[in-house]
């Protein structure tokens with residue numbers, strides 16, 4: 228893993244500073260990925276695209292935050308910006324607020340927020356920890372994702388298949404998996420088909 232320069236950015240509403248870390252290279256060694264597309268790679272950390280300011284609670288897109296300066300990776304964080312905070316992924320309540328406040332400007336941005344919600348709820352659902360309200364939210368969020376995600380690229384076909392499987396719509400899930408082209412790894416395709424056949428609605432490790 229080779230870190231790139233650290234950019235210092237500022238909240239779009241207050242003077243709070245954040246360190247936007249970058250990676251020049253990383254790898255998926257030792258990582259684990261799941262059927263819903265979520266993954267954990269120790270050698271390739273993921274960074275949030277949307278954050279909630281810890282000072283003023285403003286939700287903002289990291290790409291929209293003013294750039295204050297850049298520290299070369301050797302410096303870690305330059306002396307002038309020692310107080311800059313790490314970017315952390317929002318909590319589910321904050322993502323829900325982002326939906327309520329419609330802070331997205333494109334379909335891609337709405338999809339990004341709803342996928343984060345889907346992943347958090349899948350984690351709880353797999354442990355059997357979804358409350359009735361969360362289950363309602365889970366269904367509503369999944370149905371909205373099905374409206375938004377178009378099957379024009381293989382990754383999206385898999386997301387759609389997975390949403391159908393999560394919702395117990397196994398025939399539609401199978402139909403989507405069968406649409407994956409021959410370049411798609413057949414072992415992964417078979418795993419999806421096996422879980423559909425077994426009528427499993429939970430997320431599984433790939």
Ligand SMILES: [Zn+2]
Nearest residue numbers: 238241280283
């Ligand atoms: Zn702020």
